[in-house]
Structures are given as C-alpha cells and as structure tokens.
Amino acid sequence: MIKTLLGGLIGGVAMYLVGFLFWGTPLSALAFHRADAGASGTLQTAMAQALTPSGTGVYIVPDPATAQGTVLYGKGPVATVFYNSGGFPVTDTGALVGGLVLALAVGVLIALMLRFAGADFGGRARVSVLLSLIAVLWLHVGQAVFNHAPWGYILYLAFSDFLALVVAGLIAAKVMEGRNISPTEPGNEETLH
Numbered sequence: 001m002i003k004t005l006l007g008g009l010i011g012g013v014a015m016y017l018v019g020f021l022f023w024g025t026p027l028s029a030l031a032f033h034r035a036d037a038g039a040s041g042t043l044q045t046a047m048a049q050a051l052t053p054s055g056t057g058v059y060i061v062p063d064p065a066t067a068q069g070t071v072l073y074g075k076g077p078v079a080t081v082f083y084n085s086g087g088f089p090v091t092d093t094g095a096l097v098g099g100l101v102l103a104l105a106v107g108v109l110i111a112l113m114l115r116f117a118g119a120d121f122g123g124r125a126r127v128s129v130l131l132s133l134i135a136v137l138w139l140h141v142g143q144a145v146f147n148h149a150p151w152g153y154i155l156y157l158a159f160s161d162f163l164a165l166v167v168a169g170l171i172a173a174k175v176m177e178g179r180n181i182s183p184t185e186p187g188n189e190e191t192l193h
Contacts, residue, residue, distance in 0.1 A: 004115045005108060007175030011168035012107020016100050018167050022160035024091075031156040047083060056084050080147065103168075110165070111172040121177045128169025136162045 022028060035043065051059060059081040062072040088095075113131070114124045140158035143149040 003176045004111045004172075007114075007172035008108030008111030008168075009104055010107070010175060011110055011170075011172040012104035013100075014171050015107055015164040015168035016103035018164040019099070019103070019160065022156070022163075031153050033150075047081070048085075051081070051083050052085050056086070058082055078148075080149070107168050107172065110169050111176065114169065114173055114176060121173050124173035124176065125170055128173060129166055132162050132165035132169065135165065 023031075059079075060073075061079045061081055063069040064073040110128070114127060117124055117127050119127070136158040140154055140161065144151050144154040
C-alpha cells in the first residue's frame with residue numbers, strides 16, 4: 001500500500017507539472033483566440049451590464065429556451081460564456097494550491113485503480129493509456145462534437161489532460177513495479193495500518 005500511495009503522490013505532482021507546462025506558461029496561448037483591447041473592453045462592459053444581475057455561471061448566448069432564442073441561435077453568432085462577476089487574479093495562488101491538492105488526490109486514485117488492475121508494469125501502463133484516452137475523448141472531445149465547442153481549444157485541452165493523466169499513471173505504475181500480486185487472491189491479503 002505504501003508503494004501505491006507513493007506512486008500516486010509522485011504521479012499527482014507530475015500531473016500538476018504537466019498541467020502547469022500547458023496552462024501556466026506562454027504555451028497556453030496556443031489554446032486561445034484573443035480579442036483586441038477595444039473589443040475586450042466592449043465585451044466586458046456588455047457582460048457586466050447583461051449578466052451581473054444573474055451572477056456567476058455558464059451562459060448560452062443566445063438562450064435557445066425560447067422560440068426567439070432558438071431562431072437567433074440558429075442564425076449565430078453563438079457563445080458559451082463561463083462568467084465570473086467578481087474576477088480574480090491572473091495567477092491565483094488559491095487556485096494553484098487547490099489544483100495541487102486535486103492533482104495529488106487524482107494521482108492517488110489512479111494508483112489505486114492500477115493497484116486493483118493487478119498486472120505487471122506493461123499491463124498497468126496499457127490501462128493508464130487507455131483510460132486516459134477514454135476520459136479525454138468523452139469528456140473533452142465530446143464537447144466539440146455535441147456542443148460545437150471550438151476544436152482548437154478542445155484538442156489542446158484534450159492533449160494536455162491526456163498527457164498529464166498518462167504521465168501520472170506511468171509514474172505510479174513504475175513506482176508500484178514488482179507488486180504484481182492481486183490483493184484479492186487468498187493468501188495475498190495485506191494488513192493495512
């Protein structure tokens with residue numbers, strides 16, 4: 001169990017660092033389109049005037065819940081707006097700390113999954129790659145397929161998360177290497193303290 005936890009924690013740190021590489025460096029500019037200063041100011045003012053009464057949330061613009069909204073939605077332009085009425089720092093320490101805690105928790109969950117896979121390093125590596133691919137295809141690429149999210153951003157997001165999950169899984173599998181007995185087989189029970 002110690003190797004599992006250690007592998008998960010080291011994998012979680014690696015996952016966090018991969019995420020930072022893709023999203024905390026200038027590399028992240030590959031994922032975004034930029035509006036000039038005038039357009040940004042106009043859009044920010046319009047959001048503050050139109051969305052502030054409803055507050056922070058995710059908005060579909062125009063809202064297709066009405067007949068008029070459906071017509072406008074069909075004509076375009078359309079947007080899905082992730083709106084925060086209060087704003088926050090570009091480099092938010094709270095989000096970085098929270099992200100590290102989340103990465104460590106996910107790393108440990110990946111290691112636990114691999115522990116129960118009961119395979120050797122190669123088997124655990126294949127499970128890591130396949131489950132990472134399944135996750136990003138359904139959770140990220142699905143947004144482009146079902147919700148017409150922009151492909152460039154989605155593919156960048158999917159690739160960054162795929163790489164982060166695979167790295168975490170491979171590190172956890174490597175740290176756990178040599179532990180290829182199944183914890184459920186008779187005689188192989190471990191005592192947890």
